[in-house]
Amino acid sequence: MTDVKKIAETLQDAEIVVLKVLTKGSATIEDIANKSMLQESAVSRAGLWLQNKDLVTVEEKTYRYVSLTELGQKYIKQKLPEKRLLEAIKNSPKYIDEIVKDARLDKQEFTVALGYCKANNFAEFENGKITITEYGAKLLSQETPEESLLKKLSNIEVEERSLKANEKTIFENLNKRTLAKLTEKKIRTFAATELAKRIISAVPSESRIGQLTPEKIRDWEKHSFRRYDVEAPTPKIYGGKKQVYRAFLDEVKKELVSLGFQEMSGPLVEAEFWNNDALYMPQDHPARGIHDVFFVKEPKYGNLDDSEQLIKNVKSTHETGGKSGSTGWRYDYNEKASGRLILRSQGTALSARTLASKDVKNPGAYFAISRVFRPEKIDATHLAEFDQCEGLIIGENVNFQNLLGLLEQFAKKFTNSDKIKFKPSYFPFTEPSVEAHVWHPKLNKWVEIFGAGILRPEVTKPLGIDVPVLAWGIGVSRLFSNSATCRALICLN
Numbered sequence: 001m002t003d004v005k006k007i008a009e010t011l012q013d014a015e016i017v018v019l020k021v022l023t024k025g026s027a028t029i030e031d032i033a034n035k036s037m038l039q040e041s042a043v044s045r046a047g048l049w050l051q052n053k054d055l056v057t058v059e060e061k062t063y064r065y066v067s068l069t070e071l072g073q074k075y076i077k078q079k080l081p082e083k084r085l086l087e088a089i090k091n092s093p094k095y096i097d098e099i100v101k102d103a104r105l106d107k108q109e110f111t112v113a114l115g116y117c118k119a120n121n122f123a124e125f126e127n128g129k130i131t132i133t134e135y136g137a138k139l140l141s142q143e144t145p146e147e148s149l150l151k152k153l154s155n156i157e158v159e160e161r162s163l164k165a166n167e168k169t170i171f172e173n174l175n176k177r178t179l180a181k182l183t184e185k186k187i188r189t190f191a192a193t194e195l196a197k198r199i200i201s202a203v204p205s206e207s208r209i210g211q212l213t214p215e216k217i218r219d220w221e222k223h224s225f226r227r228y229d230v231e232a233p234t235p236k237i238y239g240g241k242k243q244v245y246r247a248f249l250d251e252v253k254k255e256l257v258s259l260g261f262q263e264m265s266g267p268l269v270e271a272e273f274w275n276n277d278a279l280y281m282p283q284d285h286p287a288r289g290i291h292d293v294f295f296v297k298e299p300k301y302g303n304l305d306d307s308e309q310l311i312k313n314v315k316s317t318h319e320t321g322g323k324s325g326s327t328g329w330r331y332d333y334n335e336k337a338s339g340r341l342i343l344r345s346q347g348t349a350l351s352a353r354t355l356a357s358k359d360v361k362n363p364g365a366y367f368a369i370s371r372v373f374r375p376e377k378i379d380a381t382h383l384a385e386f387d388q389c390e391g392l393i394i395g396e397n398v399n400f401q402n403l404l405g406l407l408e409q410f411a412k413k414f415t416n417s418d419k420i421k422f423k424p425s426y427f428p429f430t431e432p433s434v435e436a437h438v439w440h441p442k443l444n445k446w447v448e449i450f451g452a453g454i455l456r457p458e459v460t461k462p463l464g465i466d467v468p469v470l471a472w473g474i475g476v477s478r479l480f481s482n483s484a485t486c487r488a489l490i491c492l493n
């Protein structure tokens with residue numbers, strides 16, 4: 001059984017005011033606002049609260065109104081262009097330039113006015129001049145249907161269904177000329193239910209507090225409080241969402257972790273030793289042109305004291321091949337230059353750090369999504385900073401065939417494409433090297449998304465690794481634009 005008193009004690013002041021108006025009969029929001037002195041927004045909120053409590057019913061109807069545009073209001077004062085044209089030629093025929101000047105018509109107004117007058121036989125051309133006809137002369141002495149409707153709509157809105165048949169036709173013409181417009185309005189009418197009529201009589205007469213403050217809580221015995229309805233519906237709260245690209249990178253991380261990869265980490269400001277030297281890139285080679293550009297001004301050099309033995313190993317490999325089995329680059333390695341600080345230009349610096357770490361596992365699988373910096377010419381597809389995703393697989397029995405299988409698995413997983421092909425390629429720190437391409441149906445071409453290979457002994461031996469290491473890198477930004485995950489995230493956001 002409904003507890004009338006309990007519901008009455010939960011009503012807010014605005015709800016009570018609205019209910020009192022509705023007990024005398026149904027009313028629109030505007031009517032209630034006029035009778036209660038409440039703002040229409042307050043009436044609308046109170047009505048919806050009462051509807052949720054089954055105390056009012058709401059009927060919503062759509063009404064169509066016609067009114068004048070700003071241009072239509074202007075022509076009420078200045079007269080319609082066709083009337084001004086006829087007045088300019090009522091005494092004698094005139095050339096177009098004379099009419100435009102005398103009637104103060106712009107090019108568009110003159111075109112409309114002349115078309116109207118010719119269509120209705122109010123004016124005609126004669127010897128290059130425009131002459132008023134007998135019908136046009138009569139029109140000047142009376143009000144046109146268009147003028148009549150303009151006056152009727154002056155400063156008011158009229159419901160479309162109240163227009164007469166001929167007025168509707170005239171309105172359509174004015175609407176085409178952007179002199180009048182049609183608007184739709186939704187009118188909500190509230191009506192009190194039988195339950196509301198019982199409840200309004202049970203509303204407490206004394207003033208009740210609905211907004212709590214520390215002072216009122218301390219002196220609670222002196223006040224009368226409105227009952228709080230803990231079962232009342234509350235608005236849904238939609239929390240913030242991840243930025244789409246950030247969410248995509250998190251999805252990639254999640255997938256790689258699920259495949260058994262462990263995440264690598266490292267600094268954005270990197271020593272040239274880790275960024276280039278440890279990857280067997282000679283210090284004087286032109287290939288380093290895109291890797292050692294963004295130098296740090298202060299401090300210029302980093303501390304590599306804990307990598308002294310590694311530097312010696314890399315120095316030996318660069319100069320003579322060291323224990324790698326090659327002849328090296330045959331130049332004098334500069335140990336001081338290896339400490340020069342730069343902005344990381346390739347995520348592979350993290351791979352070098354991981355391989356040199358005492359915590360590296362054999363067998364093991366590692367990955368990183370890293371922000372890198374390069375001197376790119378900024379355009380629609382290039383930025384000076386971007387993300388790289390890459391990884392390593394370390395193991396005695398891993399080989400190039402394993403690498404191709406891994407790349408194929410990645411391509412299917414991340415791009416949802418089964419059109420994949422491989423091409424031989426070159427990277428300074430892998431041999432053999434390969435590129436993986438997937439078919440992009442929208443671009444209608446093959447897109448490179450992977451670069452991979454087996455790390456050269458010149459990279460692994462100086463870092464203390466004596467087993468094969470598979471290395472791969474994903475063009476994660478290209479992957480983002482082509483992936484099913486990307487499309488799904490964009491739809492969700």
